[in-house]
Amino acid sequence: MPDTGYPHIEINDDSVPLIAGTTTKVVEIVQDHLAHSWDGVEIRRQYPSLTLGQIHSALAYYYDHREEIDQDIERRRERVADLQSRHGSSVIGDRLRTVTSKP
Numbered sequence: 001m002p003d004t005g006y007p008h009i010e011i012n013d014d015s016v017p018l019i020a021g022t023t024t025k026v027v028e029i030v031q032d033h034l035a036h037s038w039d040g041v042e043i044r045r046q047y048p049s050l051t052l053g054q055i056h057s058a059l060a061y062y063y064d065h066r067e068e069i070d071q072d073i074e075r076r077r078e079r080v081a082d083l084q085s086r087h088g089s090s091v092i093g094d095r096l097r098t099v100t101s102k103p
Contacts, residue, residue: 008057017061017069019054027072029058034073 010020017026024047032038032046040055047055062069 006057006061008051008054009061017058017065019050019058022050022054024050026058026061027069027076029055030062030069031073033059033062 008020009017009026011017018024019026019029029043029047032043036042038046040052040059043055044050044052
């Protein structure tokens with residue numbers, strides 16, 4: 001795998017940046033950081049198998065490759081929207097929305 005210059009980040013054969021030695025994608029860490037405003041410590045609570053160094057490397061990689069990763073996030077959102085529009089709602093999804101929306 002090519003060297004990224006980030007000690008805890010590697011690029012897999014599909015050109016996806018990962019936390020080295022794991023299956024955790026940098027984009028997963030980034031989405032939690034952006035969606036929830038989580039810092040490294042909170043992300044560590046959510047991903048106890050990762051070290052703070054790994055998490056900070058993922059965030060540094062993101063900020064140095066922001067445009068590329070933001071485009072990846074947008075492609076993922078579009079893919080989800082496309083799948084939802086083609087497949088409609090699911091029985092399980094409908095039940096979960098019903099259960100979670102009750103006071």
